[in-house]
Structure formats: structure tokens, C-alpha cells
Amino acid sequence: MKVRINHKEVETSATNILQLHQELSLPSAGVAIAIDNNMVPRAEWENTAITQGADIIIIKAVCGG
Amino acid sequence: MKTLTIAGRDFSSRLFLGTGKFSSNRLMKEAIAASGTQMVTMAMKRVELEDKEDDLLTHIITPSIQLLPNTSGVRTAQEAVFAAKMAREAFGTNWLKLEIHPDPKYLLPDSIETLKATEELVKLGFVVLPYCQADPTLCKHLEEAGAATVMPLGAPIGTNKGLRTLDFLKIIIEQANVPVIVDAGIGAPSHAAQAMELGADACLVNTAIAVAADPVEMAIAFKEAVIAGRRAYEAGLGAVSSDFTASASSPLTAFLNN
Numbered sequence: 001m002k003v004r005i006n007h008k009e010v011e012t013s014a015t016n017i018l019q020l021h022q023e024l025s026l027p028s029a030g031v032a033i034a035i036d037n038n039m040v041p042r043a044e045w046e047n048t049a050i051t052q053g054a055d056i057i058i059i060k061a062v063c064g065g
Numbered sequence: 066m067k068t069l070t071i072a073g074r075d076f077s078s079r080l081f082l083g084t085g086k087f088s089s090n091r092l093m094k095e096a097i098a099a100s101g102t103q104m105v106t107m108a109m110k111r112v113e114l115e116d117k118e119d120d121l122l123t124h125i126i127t128p129s130i131q132l133l134p135n136t137s138g139v140r141t142a143q144e145a146v147f148a149a150k151m152a153r154e155a156f157g158t159n160w161l162k163l164e165i166h167p168d169p170k171y172l173l174p175d176s177i178e179t180l181k182a183t184e185e186l187v188k189l190g191f192v193v194l195p196y197c198q199a200d201p202t203l204c205k206h207l208e209e210a211g212a213a214t215v216m217p218l219g220a221p222i223g224t225n226k227g228l229r230t231l232d233f234l235k236i237i238i239e240q241a242n243v244p245v246i247v248d249a250g251i252g253a254p255s256h257a258a259q260a261m262e263l264g265a266d267a268c269l270v271n272t273a274i275a276v277a278a279d280p281v282e283m284a285i286a287f288k289e290a291v292i293a294g295r296r297a298y299e300a301g302l303g304a305v306s307s308d309f310t311a312s313a314s315s316p317l318t319a320f321l322n323n
Contacts, residue, residue, distance in 0.1 A: 006111040024114060029126075031112070032154035039150040057111065059151050063093065064108025064137055065083025065222070065271030 003054045017045035020056070030061035066295055069266055071244055072160070072192040072213040074131060078103045079261065080291040081133070081246065082284070083271025084125065086223075092280050097125065100284035104131040106162050106269070108138070109152060133162045133194065140167035140175075142182035149186055161186065162216070164196040172222045176203050180210060187211035196248050199230035204237045204245075215241060216269065218249040219260065223272045225252025228259055238264045254283075254290030261294025262302060 003012055014020035017033055017040055033040050034057040040048050069076040081104040087093035097105060105125060134152035139145045149161050163186065165179050166172045179195050186193045192213045197203055199217035207215050217237055220226035227250060228234060238245050244266035251257050257268045270287055277283035306312065
């Protein structure tokens with residue numbers, strides 16, 4: 001199915017956030033994920049379904065002042 | 066030197082470091098270690114899916130260092146609250162450097178949005194350290210809203226111009242009941258020492274260390290300047306004479322005349 005990740009259209013076979021995290025090989029720490037501008041806590045990744053057209057934001061830690 | 070306490074956490078170092086602009090993660094890590102800092106700021110960005118750069122956090126996380134994620138890039142209080150929730154999840158801390166600067170040219174903080182966001186974030190349980198204008202009235206409002214510190218600017222971010230807001234910083238320090246951290250514009254160890262001599266509780270430095278020819282040596286220079294300035298403040302500086310008349314510190318060879 002198609003979803004939007006950080007404003008880009010992406011094809012994914014993941015059905016929940018935990019699977020998406022694994023599919024994208026994201027780092028285990030320093031990452032946060034939101035759907036429709038609502039942050040999804042890590043403990044809820046597995047139970048949070050991804051649906052067609054979901055608007056997903058994934059951020060990570062970077063250097064900054 | 067007195068220990069600095071912010072939101073119940075003790076800091077023996079009064080120098081906080083930003084992690085931007087270092088030429089490598091290795092140099093950043095060495096500069097952090099050399100500075101003796103116990104708090105470092107970090108930022109967030111959207112993941113680029115093709116990008117597999119190395120994991121920054123592994124260079125920084127040690128039990129002695131408090132991570133202070135910032136909200137750089139947000140333009141409103143609403144965006145700041147969203148960024149704060151993302152930061153709490155990504156960094157595993159409820160400490161936050163709140164910075165809302167909608168203008169990319171001068172990066173000056175938006176006082177109205179900063180105050181609104183502080184009120185909201187304190188209610189959500191964040192330890193809020195707002196980057197703000199050197200405005201004494203605003204700083205009182207931020208304190209009343211529950212900010213853990215205030216972080217007034219010395220000069221615009223990254224300019225290395227020093228304490229251009231000196232007179233206002235003095236008023237803020239005089240009035241504050243929360244720690245005052247001078248943030249932004251500190252370009253030389255002498256600027257940091259000056260802020261500490263005024264009674265600032267800490268300094269946050271990034272560009273001046275990160276872009277130095279030798280960032281590790283510069284980190285040591287700032288560490289020593291902050292300690293010297295703080296010691297001088299605690300020791301009590303002598304009064305500055307209001308005119309040019311000298312005041313002898315030796316007995317003026319009086320023995321020759323008697």
C-alpha cells in the first residue's frame with residue numbers, strides 16, 4: 001500500500017508502525033514517529049495500524065545547538 | 066564553586082555545549098569530553114530514507130550528560146509542542162530547549178509564541194529551558210509560566226559578537242528566581258567569563274567551539290573561562306571607580322621622605 005513518509009509517497013508492506021520501523025531499518029534509538037501529526041509512543045508501535053494514504057513523519061536525532 | 070541545580074539535577078559544570086557545526090563526530094565527542102560539560106543540546110530532522118549516516122546518539126550518551134533536545138525549525142507554539150513530544154520520544158528525556166525563531170535571517174526568538182509554548186509544555190510535564198530575547202519582562206513571564214531556566218541571548222545565534230545585550234542581561238540576572246543561562250552570541254572565552262562575572266548561572270556555547278581551528282583546545286579555554294568568571298562572581302568583584310583618579314595599592318615609597 002502507499003503511504004506518505006516525510007512528504008514523500010512510499011510503498012510499504014508494513015501494517016503497523018513496528019513493522020515499518022523494521023522495514024526501513026531505522027536506528028533503535030533517537031527516532032520518533034507520528035501519524036497525522038500525533039506522536040505514537042514506542043510502546044504503541046505494534047498496536048498502531050498503518051492505513052492506505054497515512055501521513056507519517058519520522059524524525060531522528062541530529063547535531064544542533 | 067557552588068553547584069548549579071536545574072529542575073532537581075545538579076551540574077558541577079556551568080558550561081553547556083551545542084553539538085552543531087563540528088567537522089566530525091569524533092571531534093565533537095572529544096570537545097564535549099574536554100569541556101567537562103554535563104549538558105549538551107541536540108536537534109531533530111526528518112529522516113531521509115536513503116540516508117544511512119551513523120547514529121549520532123552513540124557518540125554522546127553517557128550517564129553524566131543530560132541531553133537537551135531543541136525545537137529548532139519550528140515557527141509557532143503549536144509546532145513547538147508537536148516537536149517537543151517527538152523529542153521526548155526520540156531522546157528519552159522530558160528536558161527541552163524551547164526555541165521558536167520564525168525568521169531564518171536573524172534567528173531571533175518569537176517572544177509571544179515562546180511564552181505560549183512554555184505555558185503549554187510545562188502543563189505537559191516538560192522541563193522547559195526557553196531560548197529567549199534578553200527582555201527582563203519576558204523572562205519574568207517565562208519564570209511565572211514554570212520555565213526551569215531562562216536562556217536570554219547575548220547576540221544572534223552563531224555571530225560570535227559577545228554580550229550585545231549586556232545591560233538587559235544584568236537586569237534579568239538581578240530579577241530572576243530561576244537559573245539564567247546566557248545562550249547565543251558567545252564567541253570567545255572572554256565573553257563567557259564576562260557573563261559569569263555578571264552572575265549568569267551558566268553559558269551555552271556552540272559555534273565558537275565547533276568552528277575553532279582546534280575545537281578541543283577551545284573547549285578547554287571555555288571551560289576555564291566559565292570557571293574563572295564564576296569564581297570571580299562568587300568571590301565578589303571590587304567596585305569600578307567612577308573616574309580616573311588612582312587608588313594606591315602600595316604604600317607609595319613613603320619611607321624615602323620620612
